[in-house]
Amino acid sequence: MYRLIYISSASDETSISDIRDILSTAVTNNREMEITGLLMYNGLNFMQVLEGSQDDVQPLFEKITKDVRHVSVASILQGEADTRIFAPWSMLFKKAKPDTTDEDHIPEVTMPEIMALEMPDNVRTIIRNFDNLLGC
Numbered sequence: 001m002y003r004l005i006y007i008s009s010a011s012d013e014t015s016i017s018d019i020r021d022i023l024s025t026a027v028t029n030n031r032e033m034e035i036t037g038l039l040m041y042n043g044l045n046f047m048q049v050l051e052g053s054q055d056d057v058q059p060l061f062e063k064i065t066k067d068v069r070h071v072s073v074a075s076i077l078q079g080e081a082d083t084r085i086f087a088p089w090s091m092l093f094k095k096a097k098p099d100t101t102d103e104d105h106i107p108e109v110t111m112p113e114i115m116a117l118e119m120p121d122n123v124r125t126i127i128r129n130f131d132n133l134l135g136c
């Protein structure tokens with residue numbers, strides 16, 4: 001099992017409807033590839049955890065890197081891992097601040113739910129600190 005975490009900056013034009021599209025594509029594709037993970041968004045930046053076989057995660061990351069809906073994609077952690085943190089979710093979603101303009105809310109996981117999962121301390125710190133970043 002391989003785990004990769006990256007951060008990126010959302011493009012100026014990226015809207016909540018783009019996030020909805022990204023998530024629906026991610027859920028469908030990732031389920032097929034048995035990729036699991038978490039996508040966090042604070043209105044300005046993304047942070048994503050991708051878990052699965054290295055042969056699937058690396059090409060997916062390369063594809064995601066080229067996506068114009070974000071820029072400056074930077075991997076912050078990658079390597080072999082014993083177990084999945086996010087099994088059985090093909091892509092959980094967490095927004096740092098509730099979106100008051102989004103009437104039809106995207107289903108979100110809460111921080112206490114994420115923090116209740118078993119994970120290495122460094123991954124826990126990355127997730128918690130990202131959630132504390134001020135976005136918009």
Ligand SMILES: Cc1cc2nc3c(=O)[nH]c(=O)nc-3n(C[C@H](O)[C@H](O)[C@H](O)COP(=O)(O)O)c2cc1C
Pocket residue numbers: 022025026027029030039046048060063064065067069070091
């Ligand atoms: C922040 C972000 C996260 C994404 N996460 C995933 C993902 O987990 N799985 C996925 O298949 N596509 C993800 N995408 C979308 C891919 O970049 C790409 O648009 C999608 O996989 C469709 O590719 P295709 O046209 O080759 O089918 C993400 C895009 C962005 C901007």
